[in-house]
Amino acid sequence: MANKENTEVLKDEALKKQSFLNILRASLPIIGLIIVFIVFNALTKGNMWTSRKLILNQIYVVLISAVGVFFVMTLGGLDFSQGSIMGIASIVVCKLSGVNMILAIVGGVVAGALIGAFNGYFYVNRKIKSFIVTICTMFLFRGFIKYMASNSPVAASMKVYDYDTTPIKLGITVAVLLISYVVFRFTKFGINLKAIGAGEKAVMFAGVKTDKVKFLIYVLAGAITGLAAFVNIVKNGSATANVGNQLETQILIALVLGGMPISGGAKVRFENVIVGSLLYIVLNNGLIMMGLTTQAMQLIQGVIFLIFVAIFADRENLSVIK
């Protein structure tokens, strides 16, 4: 009997130890964010804090579009086409901004959703792995962008500058985050999404129309990035041939920095998006302020990315990337 009690105590201790490790893991991105912020402020002698508005201005686009990819990655997929979706949607927003601003917003969202549907069709109906499909669409639509914006950038109507205010940009961002959070945490859709990431077949046998969910998620991810394109144009005023270039990589890095498990599933948390995007932008700006060259920055980003993936990769679950 004494033996049994003894094992119980041992068990409790080990569980505590385990949950302590889990908490440490979960809080690493936040701790990282605080440390990085403090370090860069110290190194730039407070320069970073004084230019906080500038930094905040850069975060909207990445943060909004990261929400869509967050959903995609939760169900175990990947999406590399976000940069090209951003590009096409930005051009649509520019063209329509002269007609009507509401129409421009809707147009951007619809354009994004259509490309998302294109991704979804090949992924779900033609059963091609999501990272292959989206790499293809990335190149395909980048081609269109180059055709449309190579000679001269597509300029938006001057009216868009009226919308270039912090309340509007921050408002859109917060609204997207809030709605997405509620959908993710408190609806059937959100729970199904996580479950698909953890084990698609069993979820199908529990009566979920998994193909429909997967298709819708790509449409949604496209639509959200389409909305981010409006914010992007409001900020920049025109779309160049390079608009949205490498956005997909930025999003991926941001999510991984935020502690997102690459294979999705039950361990995904909504905080991953917010903390990750903040961490990415702070890191990026800090490195720029330090006066690093682009080459050196990419090198450092690569190293940091690798370290975070190594920490957060859910190795039991890695085989299920779709």
Add this chain to the structure above:
Amino acid sequence: MGEIRLQVIDVSKNFGITKALKNVSFNIDKGEIHALIGENGSGKSTLTNSLTGIYKKDSGKFILDGKEINPANQVEANNEGVSIIVQELGTLDGLTVAENIFLGHEDRFVKFGIKNTNAMNKEANDLLKKYGFERIKASDMIENYNFEDRKLVEIVKATYFDPKIVVIDETTTALSREGREELYKQMNRIKESGNSVIFISHDLPEVLKMSDTITVLRDGVFIDTVRSSSIDEEGLKKLMVGREVTGGYYRSDYGEKVSSEVVMSVKNVTVPGLISDVSFDLHKGEILGFGGLSESGMHEVGKACFGASFDREGSVTLSDGTKINDIPTAIKHSIAYTSKDRDNESLVMNQSIRDNICLPSLTALANKLHLLSDRRLKKFANKYAETMSTKMQSVDQFVSNLSGGNKQKVVLARWLGKDSDILLLDSPTRGIDVKVKQDIYQLMDKMRKEGKSIIMISEELMELIGMCDRIIIMKDGKINGELERNKDMDENSLIAKMV
């Protein structure tokens, strides 16, 4: 008793916090079949895996013919004269039959760094012939053979070098009747040659029939070693569970009339390559059994009725005229399904017990705004997990950490929560120990009395005979006979229709 072959002395093994084996000691004699039994998680496989070098034991000794052995892997264990046949597939895809048989021992065929494939194939073919498995060709790729044949290859692999001890770890649950007979034959051959077999099985009648001596483990502790001739099934159950197993195991009623009300009508259902032209009616309050060999197509019947079969023809119709053609419709109309492939099709492994139980009931759990609260989900999951008396720390725990029996309880808890009226249970007690089995049988009996209808698909004939109102036997994808519940039914009358 004969001479001692293997002494197990004070063997212990911990997995992190779990003490899987606590100072286990017993002896195995020469020329005996020594069964090792116990409930799930009692330490049977841990012990044999430590013996064969798959795990490293923490302390204690294995003494084989007076010499301590300490194998670091299976190849070393083979060289010491110990081999194992595992529960699931133990052969490797991408290799030929011969390469699988001689895996880890290829050196015998290597000269000057070059492998003599012909010599290897020739020796493998000779072995296969000796065992009577001529239809398996040594030079074929292993994946060209089905599960059964691959198990036969494994038997050859584990026994061709006359090991002093062969471990057979729950292999029989995965085999059809012919496969089992083949395995029994080999076990007796090993025994007659003076070597010993360690036989792990949940199937107590099989254990009593095959073994000379039985060692019982419970919670990693040695309980007793008994002669098979001096104990019966009830006695073994008592040793395994640690108390008298009270009440009946199966249903005790006979001659009760089943309602004539049809709740599900299956007409001319065909799934290409699996089942053809299957028709039957399921009645209210009935337990309808499906038996047959593993490949008879009976497992597909459950899937077909659930709308989960690919390319199905024919119709599955409910009493209100609804046609079941896809899973969401099936669930919406109160049909539940537990798959034989529990870990892939019934449970999301890396997901909490909570979400696994709530998954099909989410719509019902949402409030007017279609929102779900964590508290409500947790309460729901707790209620049904507790009804099933699932052993867990909390419903937030991942399903992957549960034992087989508790996983099955989670699956059943899910459908209890959904309050399904028609239950399609495929192998509901597969790999599950006596106590949980009894719980599941009692639950089925209770549901039957509440007017729910159950289709039970099982490879265990005794449970079909014990639980079902009617048993349909499948053979080669077709219905090959039907038997009514009756006190005098025995396994042979079912087997006659199966083969």
